[in-house]
Amino acid sequence: MASKYIPPLNFSPVISTEVSLYRSGYPMPINYSFIQDQLHLKTVxxxxxxxxxxxxxxxxxxxxxxxxxYIPMDSCRDSGINKGIDTVLQTVLDVDNYPMLIHSNKGKHRVGIIVGIIRKILQGWSIASIYxxxxxxxxxxxxxxxxEFITMFVSHLEVFKDKMPEFVRIQ
Structure with a gap:
């Protein structure tokens, strides 16, 4: 009988080029074989x-x-959220951390903010596409x-191009 792989709630690839970046809800034990055998993650x-x-x-x-x-985040209204998001972006900007999964509890709003900011800041997507x-x-x-938070977010990260994945489109 073939193995059955069950991805986490709201699982989806975000980037699948020379690196793989995924998004999802909180992985449960039923998802572990999928993560282990299909994703080969280096960072969560x-x-x-x-x-x-x-x-x-x-x-x-x-x-x-x-x-x-672990990046503590309750909502976009949290004080200090920009620091947490910058930490996520620093992690995403280092090719040595891939393949990578970014997850929240359900894979909706918190991950939606993070992916929206990745799309805006690192990939140059339009706000309409992000929404x-x-x-x-x-x-x-x-x-x-x-x-609104995604739209207004501005990062002041220092970027090191020698570790930057190819999908990043910032100058």
Whole structure:
């Protein structure tokens, strides 16, 4: 009997060129074989409100030698959110961290903000396209504050081009 792979909730590739960047909701044990056998991750970034991850998830990440980065984020209204987003962007801008999965609890709003900012800052997508993608993953429940945050977000990161993935379109 063939193995059945079940991706995490709201799983989707964000980038699939020379590097692979994925988005999803919080991986559950039923998703581990998919992550292990299909994604071959090097880094997982969790943007969320739960500071402790399950022991089972922690053991899985350790057994696969996957680097785990937790960025506390409740909503775009959090104080200090820009620092957290800059940390995610620094991680995304280093080709040594790929393949990478960025997840939140359900893979909707928090990841939607992060992916929207990646699309805007690193790929030069139009705001209309970013809003459309955000709407697809949020089930049509667009959070106006999230969309405004993406639109207004400005990063002051220092970028090191020698580690930058090819998909990045910043000068």
């Amino acid at each position: 970034v969790y943007v969320g409100d739960k500071s402790d991850i399950s022991e089972e998830y922690s053991n899985f990440l350790q057994s696969q030698d996957i680097q785990f980065l 459309q993608e955000y709407g697809l993953f949020s089930g049509g429940l667009k959070d106006e504050a999230d969309l």
